[in-house]
Amino acid sequence: MLKVSEVSFAYDKKEVLKNISFTAIKGDYIAIVGESGCGKSTLLEIIYGLLHIEKGAVYWNNEKLLGPNYYLIPGEDFMKYLPQDFDLMPYTTVEENIGKNLSILDENRQQRIDELLEVVDMVEFKNRKVKKLSGGQKQRVALAKVIAKEPEVLLLDEPFSHIDNFRKNKLRRNLFKYLKLKNILCIVATHDSTDALSFADEILVIKNGEIVAKNSPENIYYEPKSTYVASFFNEINEIPLSELKPSSKSKKKILVYPNEIKFSDILEIKATVTSSYFKGSYYLIEAVLTNTTIYFEHSSNLNEGEKIYLKIKKAQL
Numbered sequence: 001m002l003k004v005s006e007v008s009f010a011y012d013k014k015e016v017l018k019n020i021s022f023t024a025i026k027g028d029y030i031a032i033v034g035e036s037g038c039g040k041s042t043l044l045e046i047i048y049g050l051l052h053i054e055k056g057a058v059y060w061n062n063e064k065l066l067g068p069n070y071y072l073i074p075g076e077d078f079m080k081y082l083p084q085d086f087d088l089m090p091y092t093t094v095e096e097n098i099g100k101n102l103s104i105l106d107e108n109r110q111q112r113i114d115e116l117l118e119v120v121d122m123v124e125f126k127n128r129k130v131k132k133l134s135g136g137q138k139q140r141v142a143l144a145k146v147i148a149k150e151p152e153v154l155l156l157d158e159p160f161s162h163i164d165n166f167r168k169n170k171l172r173r174n175l176f177k178y179l180k181l182k183n184i185l186c187i188v189a190t191h192d193s194t195d196a197l198s199f200a201d202e203i204l205v206i207k208n209g210e211i212v213a214k215n216s217p218e219n220i221y222y223e224p225k226s227t228y229v230a231s232f233f234n235e236i237n238e239i240p241l242s243e244l245k246p247s248s249k250s251k252k253k254i255l256v257y258p259n260e261i262k263f264s265d266i267l268e269i270k271a272t273v274t275s276s277y278f279k280g281s282y283y284l285i286e287a288v289l290t291n292t293t294i295y296f297e298h299s300s301n302l303n304e305g306e307k308i309y310l311k312i313k314k315a316q317l
Helices: 040-048 092-098 110-119 135-146 165-181 192-197 219-222
Strands: 001-009 014-024 029-035 055-060 079-082 155-159 185-189 201-205 211-216 239-242 252-257 262-263 269-278 283-288 293-298 307-312
Touching: 014 040, 014 055, 014 201, 014 211, 029 040, 029 165, 029 192, 040 079, 040 155, 040 185, 040 262, 079 135, 092 110, 092 135, 110 135, 110 165, 135 155, 135 165, 165 192, 165 201, 192 219, 211 219, 239 293, 262 293, 269 293
Parallel strands: 029 185, 029 201, 079 155, 155 185
Antiparallel strands: 001 014, 001 055, 201 211, 239 252, 262 307, 269 283, 269 307, 283 293
16 A cells, blocks of 8 residues: 655745645556646655655555665666656667566566557557657657556656547556556546546645645546636536525525536526537537626537526536
């Protein structure tokens, strides 16, 4: 089990992480989300042992990890860490890069390389030199290389950021299925909501160096603690109750996703359409209540200036 206990960290007296704590077991996938500069990458570097901490501790199977001040070569043998810049050998082939961490005496070495080429969908490029690959292809090779020796813990920093959308979905499915099969604990820092919602066992949301939400994808999506948390997973409407119930004197606001607002045949919530955005399977409609701009999903385009009526699920109210 990995245990991060009350970890704080500062660069030049500026605190980047504040009292971070969580636990994870082998086979888990933990997604860490948050705005740029919130401390996601720093947390991964601390766990791996690249940064020394004065406050808090990191444990693996109840043994405290000591960090770079105690080791000549930073990092833990049972972990692998893939930062945003890839550690590849440009003048050797894809196959040679993936096999770099595998012993040439291992009789299953070629089988492992071929298996990993399948996982990252790079079979047809196995003999191509890395310098001739695109950024997304290099990232896929880097992923294969980092899991070649099947670490117990895998730390990934924005692992799909350079990969085209049409390949990204298949790669995610392949990779996270593979990591589950091999019982590898994976912790990913990401801006991509799909990485977190569709595959994670638990999501940590960080703001200004602190964990502001920690829960399963379903719970964190349907019960967001703030606009900040909800905004990572979808457009979010923050609507004053007084806009929905004119007789209300409450200053409270509700958080509503666009798909939770529906057309109404009765005179419930009056709105005026201001814009429509085609999203493929639906249109995202921008509309104005009395003083609040909202967004909702609709099956067809609506004209600017059109007067409409909407309803929100009673549970949201």
